[in-house]
Amino acid sequence: MNSCLAVSASHIHHKFADFEALRDVSFDVKRGQTMALLGHNGAGKSTLIKILLGLINPSGGNVSVLGKQLTAVKNRAELKIGYLPENVSFYDKLTGKEILNYFAALKGIGKVRVVQLLEEFGLEYAQDRALKTYSKGMKQRLGFAQAILCRPELLLLDEPTVGLDPVASQFMYSKIDELKQQGCGVIVCTHELSLIENNIDIALILAKGQALASGTLADLRLASGLKTRLTSPQLAEAIALQPQLAALQQGDGLLLDKQSKSEVVKLLTGDCQVFDFSLKEPALAEIYHFYMGQCAQLDEVS
Numbered sequence: 293m294n295s296c297l298a299v300s301a302s303h304i305h306h307k308f309a310d311f312e313a314l315r316d317v318s319f320d321v322k323r324g325q326t327m328a329l330l331g332h333n334g335a336g337k338s339t340l341i342k343i344l345l346g347l348i349n350p351s352g353g354n355v356s357v358l359g360k361q362l363t364a365v366k367n368r369a370e371l372k373i374g375y376l377p378e379n380v381s382f383y384d385k386l387t388g389k390e391i392l393n394y395f396a397a398l399k400g401i402g403k404v405r406v407v408q409l410l411e412e413f414g415l416e417y418a419q420d421r422a423l424k425t426y427s428k429g430m431k432q433r434l435g436f437a438q439a440i441l442c443r444p445e446l447l448l449l450d451e452p453t454v455g456l457d458p459v460a461s462q463f464m465y466s467k468i469d470e471l472k473q474q475g476c477g478v479i480v481c482t483h484e485l486s487l488i489e490n491n492i493d494i495a496l497i498l499a500k501g502q503a504l505a506s507g508t509l510a511d512l513r514l515a516s517g518l519k520t521r522l523t524s525p526q527l528a529e530a531i532a533l534q535p536q537l538a539a540l541q542q543g544d545g546l547l548l549d550k551q552s553k554s555e556v557v558k559l560l561t562g563d564c565q566v567f568d569f570s571l572k573e574p575a576l577a578e579i580y581h582f583y584m585g586q587c588a589q590l591d592e593v594s
């Protein structure tokens with residue numbers, strides 16, 4: 293079994309009675325890598341997370357977590373998995389410190405770690421206040437601290453930044469980054485595509501229980517065939533000098549595939565002497581919508 297992998301999932305199927313929630317889903321997440329798990333409501337993301345947590349057994353396929361085949365793991369606690377559910381809810385009459393101490397005791401973790409996490413997550417000042425007095429951001433930080441109490445080697449986060457302001461969201465991603473640096477594999481389920489774009493290594497796009505695409509952003513861009521947009525204040529001059537560029541024009545820019553991108557850049561900086569231009573690669577949101585559109589088209593055909 294490959295010890296570099298935090299998760300290795302191959303050909304996962306899952307049925308709820310007659311309904312196929314997951315169909316032949318395969319993916320790997322390396323230790324130290326973050327994967328975005330993307331998909332529409334009901335795509336099968338939570339089902340996949342529940343399988344990784346060992347809460348449900350898949351109807352078919354193989355899943356290894358942290359180098360161990362899930363079916364062979366007798367005591368789940370021996371796997372260092374952290375989990376932050378969507379809309380984390382704790383008993384709100386307890387204080388932040390009491391909540392972390394409670395989970396620490398359940399997991400056999402000492403109170404020193406709780407003290408350290410309360411400080412790390414900027415909650416020291418509110419540690420003795422009841423949870424009901426906490427803001428959304430404070431509750432989410434407490435939830436995150438709870439998820440990493442066990443110093444996880446695999447961290448599963450369901451919508452970790454929903455409802456958070458930009459600074460609070462960035463704080464969450466900086467914490468994820470620290471864990472990655474320590475070799476933790478991270479899977480983030482989210483609909484916040486522009487926010488996650490710069491914080492992931494790979495993505496898996498699910499629709500109707502099937503994997504539509506997976507890989508790095510560069511892989512997904514290439515496979516989608518979506519084009520790079522080049523804009524320049526000197527575009528009209530460049531087209532006047534090289535009229536063949538007009539065929540690539542759309543609106544105020546040029547749309548370029550992988551091959552034409554290098555040719556056009558060469559032409560602009562060479563013959564046209566145009567150096568003031570910018571290239572915009574397709575964003576994760578565009579890539580996601582492209583694949584969702586393809587899935588809808590396939591449905592229309594079938």
Ligand SMILES: Nc1ncnc2c1ncn2[C@@H]1O[C@H](COP(=O)(O)OP(=O)(O)OP(=O)(O)O)[C@@H](O)[C@H]1O
Nearest residue numbers: 308309311313331332333334335336337338339340
């Ligand atoms: N216990 C269950 N019994 C029957 N069907 C279920 C069960 N759990 C989930 N499903 C169905 O499986 C499909 C996938 O659900 P899942 O919760 O995994 O989707 P999701 O991608 O997490 O959606 P969301 O983004 O809305 O949270 C849905 O059609 C859902 O209704």
